[in-house]
Amino acid sequence: MVLAPLAGYTDLPFRAVVKKFGADVTVSEMISSNALVYKSQKTLKMIEKSPSEDPYIVQIAGNKVELVRDAVLLLNEVDGIDGIDLNCGCPAPKVFNHGSGSNLLGDLKKLEEILSTVKKYNKKQYTTAKVRIGVNEKIPVEIAKVVEACGVDFVSVHGRTRAGKYKAPVDYDAIKMMKEAVNIPVIANGDITDYDKAKKVLEHTKADGVMIGRAAVGKPWIFYQLKHGVEDIDDSLKREIILEHYDEVLKFHGEHGVIMFRKLLHSYSKGYKGAAEFRDIINRVSDEKIMRDMIENFF
Ligand SMILES: Cc1cc2nc3c(=O)[nH]c(=O)nc-3n(C[C@H](O)[C@H](O)[C@H](O)COP(=O)(O)O)c2cc1C
Numbered sequence: 001m002v003l004a005p006l007a008g009y010t011d012l013p014f015r016a017v018v019k020k021f022g023a024d025v026t027v028s029e030m031i032s033s034n035a036l037v038y039k040s041q042k043t044l045k046m047i048e049k050s051p052s053e054d055p056y057i058v059q060i061a062g063n064k065v066e067l068v069r070d071a072v073l074l075l076n077e078v079d080g081i082d083g084i085d086l087n088c089g090c091p092a093p094k095v096f097n098h099g100s101g102s103n104l105l106g107d108l109k110k111l112e113e114i115l116s117t118v119k120k121y122n123k124k125q126y127t128t129a130k131v132r133i134g135v136n137e138k139i140p141v142e143i144a145k146v147v148e149a150c151g152v153d154f155v156s157v158h159g160r161t162r163a164g165k166y167k168a169p170v171d172y173d174a175i176k177m178m179k180e181a182v183n184i185p186v187i188a189n190g191d192i193t194d195y196d197k198a199k200k201v202l203e204h205t206k207a208d209g210v211m212i213g214r215a216a217v218g219k220p221w222i223f224y225q226l227k228h229g230v231e232d233i234d235d236s237l238k239r240e241i242i243l244e245h246y247d248e249v250l251k252f253h254g255e256h257g258v259i260m261f262r263k264l265l266h267s268y269s270k271g272y273k274g275a276a277e278f279r280d281i282i283n284r285v286s287d288e289k290i291m292r293d294m295i296e297n298f299f
Pocket residue numbers: 004005006007008028029030059087089090130158166189190191192211212213214215
């Protein structure tokens with residue numbers, strides 16, 4: 001079970017929590033090779049990991065051999081990273097138009113060149129790739145074969161083309177075809193929202209694991225549910241997970257974390273009785289201890 005990288009969400013506090021409560025592998029959000037090589041403080045902070053994250057994989061994007069090589073060489077020097085993942089799936093125009101992310105799926109020679117570069121220079125234990133099933137056309141088997149030939153340890157696949165964005169139906173048959181075509185582990189991704197769906201996807205695709213993205217936002221206990229095969233989850237466990245998340249946010253962001261956590265509490269309180277009133281109050285709380293008490297009392 002892998003936490004899918006979600007730019008803007010899968011920061012250290014969130015990853016620490018899902019790891020503690022059930023995810024087997026955590027992956028950082030996508031970091032551009034360019035940003036890494038220029039070592040901006042913000043970028044270096046983005047790749048910091050929590051001690052609970054083991055294994056921890058950093059995801060990079062890029063399409064220039066030298067830049068990708070330098071990004072990998074830099075990551076080699078950072079302790080605690082267990083693997084490097086190449087993003088070959090991002091559909092965002094600003095990534096795609098620079099030839100990175102899912103653009104690599106439209107030029108399999110380029111994909112091979114870049115992924116082989118990661119593999120060649122990576123001194124960490126794992127090299128992995130995150131792909132979609134094509135740009136416009138579905139070519140899952142071709143992609144799987146190229147990725148396997150580069151020597152990756154596993155591939156995770158979001159079962160949509162770039163054109164399918166985040167909306168087209170996820171093609172689990174395509175994931176199944178990829179699994180049949182290669183000998184490396186294949187991790188299925190896309191619209192897996194609960195235990196039942198994960199079970200169905202694993203049965204159908206014969207994939208080696210599942211990767212969860214959006215369903216974990218506001219519901220990090222999904223990993224607990226998947227790990228333990230339960231649909232329902234105790235309110236006390238939810239409270240424990242929310243408090244753990246709060247503590248991690250404070251550790252990572254300092255006292256400003258109290259204000260940052262307001263937004264997260266908006267998601268967490270969805271569906272709870274009195275949520276509107278609760279949100280109204282916490283929107284005005286900036287004291288660490290008072291916020292913690294509010295969380296303990298509400299959930
Ligand atoms: C807001 C957002 C940010 C994302 N950022 C990344 C990213 O940084 N790297 C990546 O490989 N995929 C990224 N994805 C794609 C997810 O990892 C995942 O493949 C996709 O959302 C489908 O899985 P899901 O239905 O479980 O969310 C992002 C998706 C969303 C919605």
